[in-house]
Amino acid sequence: MQQLEFRVSSALKNIIGRDLITDDFIAVFELVKNSFDAHAKEVNIAFEQNKITIQDNGKGMAFSDIKDKWLFLAYSAKKTGEEDDNNEEYRDKIQAKRYYAGAKGIGRFSCDRLGSKLRLISKTLNAKQIEEINVKWKDFEEDTKKEFVDVKVGYRPIQNYEYPDLKKGTIIEITDLHSDWPRGKLLDLKHSLEKLINPFTQKGDRNNFQINISCERELSEDNSANPRREERQKVNGPVGNFIFETLNVKTTWISTKISGDSIYTKLIDRGTEIYYLKEDNKEYHLIDDAHYQLFFLNTSAKNNFTRQMGIEPKNFGSVFLFKNGFRVYPFGDPEDDSLGMDYRKQQGYARYLGTRDLLGRIEFYSDNENQFKEVSSRDGGLVDTEGYVQLKESFYEKCLKRLERYVVDVQWAYKVDSNLRNDRLTEDISIIQASIAGRVKIVDILRKLSDNKDIKIISFNKNLINILNEKLDLVPPEVFKDLTKLADKTGDKTFKDEINRAEDRYNKLLLEKINAEARTKEEEIKRQIAEEEKRVSEEARKKAEEKARLAEEAQRRAEIQAKEKELQLREEEVKRKEAEHRAKEEESKRILADKAKAQAIKEKDKELLFHQKLLSKEVVELLEFHHAIGIAADAIDKHLINIQDELNRGKLPSKKDLIELIENLSYESKKISSLTNLATAANFSALADEIDADLLEFIKQYSENLVLRTTDSNPMKIIVNQINNVEFPYHFKPLELAIILDNLYSNSRKAKATEIKISFKSEKNHKLHVFITDNGKFGIKKENQDRIFDFGFTTTSGSGMGLHHVRNLMSTNYKGEISLNKDAINGTEFILTFSK
Numbered sequence: 001m002q003q004l005e006f007r008v009s010s011a012l013k014n015i016i017g018r019d020l021i022t023d024d025f026i027a028v029f030e031l032v033k034n035s036f037d038a039h040a041k042e043v044n045i046a047f048e049q050n051k052i053t054i055q056d057n058g059k060g061m062a063f064s065d066i067k068d069k070w071l072f073l074a075y076s077a078k079k080t081g082e083e084d085d086n087n088e089e090y091r092d093k094i095q096a097k098r099y100y101a102g103a104k105g106i107g108r109f110s111c112d113r114l115g116s117k118l119r120l121i122s123k124t125l126n127a128k129q130i131e132e133i134n135v136k137w138k139d140f141e142e143d144t145k146k147e148f149v150d151v152k153v154g155y156r157p158i159q160n161y162e163y164p165d166l167k168k169g170t171i172i173e174i175t176d177l178h179s180d181w182p183r184g185k186l187l188d189l190k191h192s193l194e195k196l197i198n199p200f201t202q203k204g205d206r207n208n209f210q211i212n213i214s215c216e217r218e219l220s221e222d223n224s225a226n227p228r229r230e231e232r233q234k235v236n237g238p239v240g241n242f243i244f245e246t247l248n249v250k251t252t253w254i255s256t257k258i259s260g261d262s263i264y265t266k267l268i269d270r271g272t273e274i275y276y277l278k279e280d281n282k283e284y285h286l287i288d289d290a291h292y293q294l295f296f297l298n299t300s301a302k303n304n305f306t307r308q309m310g311i312e313p314k315n316f317g318s319v320f321l322f323k324n325g326f327r328v329y330p331f332g333d334p335e336d337d338s339l340g341m342d343y344r345k346q347q348g349y350a351r352y353l354g355t356r357d358l359l360g361r362i363e364f365y366s367d368n369e370n371q372f373k374e375v376s377s378r379d380g381g382l383v384d385t386e387g388y389v390q391l392k393e394s395f396y397e398k399c400l401k402r403l404e405r406y407v408v409d410v411q412w413a414y415k416v417d418s419n420l421r422n423d424r425l426t427e428d429i430s431i432i433q434a435s436i437a438g439r440v441k442i443v444d445i446l447r448k449l450s451d452n453k454d455i456k457i458i459s460f461n462k463n464l465i466n467i468l469n470e471k472l473d474l475v476p477p478e479v480f481k482d483l484t485k486l487a488d489k490t491g492d493k494t495f496k497d498e499i500n501r502a503e504d505r506y507n508k509l510l511l512e513k514i515n516a517e518a519r520t521k522e523e524e525i526k527r528q529i530a531e532e533e534k535r536v537s538e539e540a541r542k543k544a545e546e547k548a549r550l551a552e553e554a555q556r557r558a559e560i561q562a563k564e565k566e567l568q569l570r571e572e573e574v575k576r577k578e579a580e581h582r583a584k585e586e587e588s589k590r591i592l593a594d595k596a597k598a599q600a601i602k603e604k605d606k607e608l609l610f611h612q613k614l615l616s617k618e619v620v621e622l623l624e625f626h627h628a629i630g631i632a633a634d635a636i637d638k639h640l641i642n643i644q645d646e647l648n649r650g651k652l653p654s655k656k657d658l659i660e661l662i663e664n665l666s667y668e669s670k671k672i673s674s675l676t677n678l679a680t681a682a683n684f685s686a687l688a689d690e691i692d693a694d695l696l697e698f699i700k701q702y703s704e705n706l707v708l709r710t711t712d713s714n715p716m717k718i719i720v721n722q723i724n725n726v727e728f729p730y731h732f733k734p735l736e737l738a739i740i741l742d743n744l745y746s747n748s749r750k751a752k753a754t755e756i757k758i759s760f761k762s763e764k765n766h767k768l769h770v771f772i773t774d775n776g777k778f779g780i781k782k783e784n785q786d787r788i789f790d791f792g793f794t795t796t797s798g799s800g801m802g803l804h805h806v807r808n809l810m811s812t813n814y815k816g817e818i819s820l821n822k823d824a825i826n827g828t829e830f831i832l833t834f835s836k
Contacts, residue, residue: 008148012073014141018112024179025192026329027110028054031172032196033326034108036209040169047186047215050177052114057169061122063131063157070108070120071133071153112137116176121158125168130158183218186235193239194232195320196327209325211239232310250427251301252407253360256399258290263398267406269429274406275446275460282454284394286371286387287364292399294319294360296353296407298424305359318355321382322363328374328382331362338381339392341400350412353404362395410441440479447482450489457489480506511647511658518640518665525636525672561597639664659791666805695730695737695768695834696722696760702734702741703758716749716774721759728760728768730834736809740818743802744772744830751776753827770832773824785822 021027028045031054035043038058046053061070111118118135134154160166181189193211218235231237250270257264261281267274281287297305297313306312319339320332330336337343337355345354366372371387374380382388411423416437423431423438432438449455480503487496568590643661646653653661700720748756753774761769780788780795787793791804803818810816814834821829 009144009146012148014112018109021110021113024114024185025189027113028189029193029196030110032193032211035170036326038170041208042210042212044212044214047181047213049217050175052174052177052181053171054174055169055171057167060124060127060168060170061131062124062127065124066120066122066131066133066155073148111135111172111174113178115174115178117174119173119175121163121166121171121173123160123163123166123168128160130160130163130166132156132158181215183221183235186213186215186218187233189213190235190239191232195317195332213237213239250304251295251297252403252411253293253295254399254403254406256292256395256402258284258287258394258398260288263394265398265402267402269406269432270427272429273459273461274442275449276458277449278456278458279452279454284390286368286390287366287394289366290362290364290391290394292360292362292395294358294399294403296403297357297359298411300425300427304427313359314356316359318358318360320361322361323372323374323382324365324367325363329380331381339395351404351408353400353407357407362391364391405445406442409445410438413438413441416441443479443482443486447485450485457486460486460490462492462495477506477510507652507655507658511643511653514658514662515640515644518636521665521669522636522640565594636665636669663791663804666802690731690733692729692731695728695732696726698732698734698737699741699758699770702738703745703756716745716753717755718745719755719757721757723760723762726760726762728762728765728834730768730836732814736813740806740809740832743806747802748774748776748828751778751828753777766836768834770834771829772832773827773829775827779824779826779828780820782822785820788820789818 021030032043032045035054035056035058038056038060040056040058043054043056046055116137118137120133120135121130123130132155139151140148163171190213193213196211213235215235222234222236232240252267252269254268255264255266258281263279263281265275265277265279267276295301302313305316309316315334317332317334318336319341321328321338331338335355341352341358342354345352364372366387368387371385372391373383373385375383410432411420414421417435419431420435420438423429432442446457446460450457480499483499484496487493487499572590639661643653643657700722703718703720745756751774753776755775757771757773759771759773761771763769778795784793784795789803789807806818810818810832815836816832816834819831819833821831
């Protein structure tokens with residue numbers, strides 16, 4: 001078989017040069033990175049008329065290096081390790097491992113992007129001569145059929161005396177420039193070079209590298225236009241290595257370090273340490289040397305940054321990525337979202353942080369080019385490998401989300417404490433320290449971290465979370481459990497003893513509060529009963545007056561009728577003598593008239609008797625209604641007496657006993673409320689213990705009657721969509737069903753609902769589903785949907801026991817259940833299911 005080979009056209013120069021590197025700044029960056037990889041400590045970039053010179057003090061190149069390496073297309077000595085040969089001056093035995101910024105062997109073609117001609121001068125430390133090559137890039141463009149290797153590059157040796165100051169290093173001169181470099185572009189280049197080498201790296205870190213820019217034509221503008229111009233706004237001079245920590249911008253920040261098998265995380269809020277964690281690196285085996293640092297920029301921090309840097313944070317950039325000490329583009333550029341943070345923020349604006357909220361870096365060191373490889377275009381980021389996936393995931397899980405949790409749950413907790421809104425304007429944590437709600441949120445964050453058995457809490461700010469000496473009546477009870485977990489996690493017995501003592505004080509305060517509320521409730525019930533008795537007495541007086549008025553009117557009519565009869569008899573007696581036959585007719589008419597009047601009187605008497613019976617029945621039922629309220633009030637009193645007796649005997653009730661007491665008191669209170677609502681309901685006795693009736697009709701009449709009896713100026717509208725010709729006979733207690741409906745309607749009213757719709761669905765007369773839907777403004781958040789039936793849980797100012805009672809009544813007395821429609825779009829929908 002005949003063997004063939006590839007041929008390479010001279011047009012390859014454009015493909016890997018000007019066409020691949022499409023930005024002047026990227027071209028300069030690639031040449032600066034080559035100087036860094038050549039172990040240079042300093043590189044100088046000079047701009048002249050139609051000329052750019054880049055000179056470094058690296059190790060330089062001998063003739064063999066130029067011939068066998070620099071002119072060897074796509075060859076990279078960094079991959080083979082040859083870049084470090086015979087370079088003991090730069091590779092001290094105790095120095096940390098050196099990583100390289102580039103490794104593709106094509107960065108040298110950046111020169112073609114900048115200009116048409118290249119002159120390269122290089123010398124090693126002990127060489128006796130200087131090497132020079134000259135490249136005319138247009139020679140590669142004259143004939144694309146000409147092979148790449150046939151295009152010649154000029155070479156000549158130079159004696160040392162021609163460049164007496166060049167001890168070692170490389171000089172690159174680029175002429176016949178393809179574009180102009182005005183002042184604005186030069187300043188933009190300088191500001192971009194600030195961020196080329198890790199701008200967060202402090203002096204003394206593993207890579208100490210200086211870049212200088214000079215342009216003689218800009219000197220007068222640098223010095224005369226504004227003598228006090230900041231160095232950053234001058235073209236000439238060193239490129240500043242911006243260090244965030246030295247700006248004295250006080251803000252909230254987090255630092256996460258992955259070092260081998262361990263991950264360390266520290267959270268600082270404006271100079272105050274919140275926590276310091278250590279955990280095993282179990283998931284990110286491809287990452288063993290990385291450091292993530294994020295700074296949350298509140299309003300105060302953004303203002304300070306702009307004042308000190310002369311640029312707004314959003315125009316400076318956001319989260320930069322540095323591989324082996326050098327920046328990877330476009331991560332961190334304004335408006336860049338390579339990490340997907342802004343896209344994620346759109347899904348939950350108030351739950352996530354975006355690029356405009358953050359400034360920081362992802363810094364990692366690795367020589368694994370297969371896992372952490374830059375795309376060839378140099379401004380397209382990293383190739384999407386498993387290593388990059390682990391890098392991004394570890395940044396999100398161990399750094400970004402932990403900072404978000406603190407900012408969102410503590411600093412943005414406006415709903416629990418409106419004073420926290422002003423926290424964004426301060427440079428310290430005084431507002432958070434003064435907020436019990438904010439500090440409780442911090443306790444919750446630490447408790448959740450302590451629940452993870454793989455996390456070791458090295459330290460946390462006990463002074464910040466210690467709320468045991470605050471007003472305990474404002475502290476939620478779960479805080480004591482959370483603080484106890486933290487004390488156990490860190491082995492702090494003294495702190496745990498302090499927590500236990502505070503919890504005892506809290507329980508005593510809680511009991512006193514319960515007693516006071518019970519007394520207030522009892523007084524309110526007595527006041528309502530007195531008002532009701534007064535109202536009933538007034539109604540009875542009015543009915544008695546009406547009865548007397550009707551009797552008097554009946555007597556007057558009887559007297560008139562008697563007089564009319566007497567007059568008629570006289571007239572008939574006179575006329576009888578005139579015509580006997582006419583008298584007989586008149587007598588007949590009189591008799592008929594008397595009968596009609598007697599029948600009318602009889603009918604009127606029956607009507608009066610009906611009213612008397614009706615009034616009597618209402619009075620009796622009203623007295624029975626008062627008796628039922630008295631029974632409920634007496635039950636409340638007995639519960640309070642029992643708990644008072646236990647306290648007098650020195651016996652403190654347990655948490656279980658207190659919860660049971662609260663539940664019983666709430667039930668009796670709800671019973672009284674529902675008795676009041678039932679007092680005037682039509683067709684149903686408010687005091688019936690158990691009845692057999694149509695459940696649909698009861699719900700319809702009770703709900704519609706509730707609207708008629710409300711005292712609200714803008715009552716809720718209740719619409720009942722009843723199924724035609726469908727009944728659901730059922731054995732139930734009206735009082736219990738009223739308690740169920742009142743609880744649901746009360747919750748809708750608290751949610752600012754203006755309308756409630758009730759609909760039914762019957763399953764073969766064995767089950768009845770009642771759908772109660774409101775248009776409340778608040779709805780129920782997804783994170784609370786599984787907890788709303790728990791005892792004591794509430795999102796409003798209520799006791800948190802209403803839905804708990806409803807669930808117990810439905811399951812215990814009606815073989816049924818209550819559920820929440822979690823897919824409701826607007827408002828809230830509950831479903832009651834009754835089974836026979």
